[in-house]
Amino acid sequence: MAADGLDEIDYGILHLLQQNARATTPVDMAEQLPVTDTTIRNRIERLEDDGIIEGYVPIIDYEKAGFPIRLQFSCTAATEDRQEVAERALELPQIVKVDEMLSARENIQALAVANNTEEVNEITSRLDDLPLTIERERLLRKTRGRPFDSFAGDVVEEHRPGDRQE
Template identity: 60%
Template sequence: MAELDEVDYGILHLLQSNARDQTPVDMAESLPVSAQTVRNRIEKLEERGVIEGYVPVIDYEEAGFPMRVKFACTAPVGRRTELAREALEISNVVRVEEMLSARRNLHPLAVARNADEITAVTQALDDLGLRIESERLLRTHHHRPFNHFGEDDVSNE
């Protein structure tokens, strides 16, 4: 597998910043390549699986799901990936992080309208055979795109 170069990293950063409103023409203005090169690179990044998809960032509270609960669960190490996939199929579970550890190795995130929905998720996780170590109500989260260059600006000015 060929390594990514600065153009690829620039494209990834720009897509993470605002994929919805970034056209290849817009990206080419920030990068030292043409819009067609940007299109080709994006296609190759998608084919290689570097870009897995484009998803919106949802404010679940504004969408009517004021409760967000992050679980810390322990799965048998040999079944960790299988149980992560099964946990993701549970209604109201929107993400599952798989950790490289013997304990607390699955972190499902559930969104809900009320405590009854959270209780149903808790029961479903338990029914899978996961040991629930903790449940924490998430207040908020902060995120930013990863800048592969370690600078504030991705352009070559």
């Protein structure tokens, strides 16, 4: 067993969900993991109930969706207020992601999408109304990501058909 009672099957499920949760069914996962699809459904439900899986979010190409401007704001909030300020920032229109950093400066990173410079000015003004200091604004060209591959371990790669456990 690993941290928080997770085992290699749980990590395998997390790995496969990260790759493509929308198109990967428990039946598909059962072909790659040494357990049945029923076991996988039960494990996913437990992972959701335990708050390990918090949701399923689509990856959106904002430029293709009509929002060609993506701005990354680096901001500083008082350390004791960081969590509350991050939550308030995420509630603002056109802010799509907020990262709370463990640092004294630039401890809030906010990603905003906009269609034009007027919207950029409005977003900046709304952020500026929060108890934080905008340290820098940067235009984001492209974001790339991938699943955290350490979840897969050996269970996904070593599975052979017929090797099932309940």
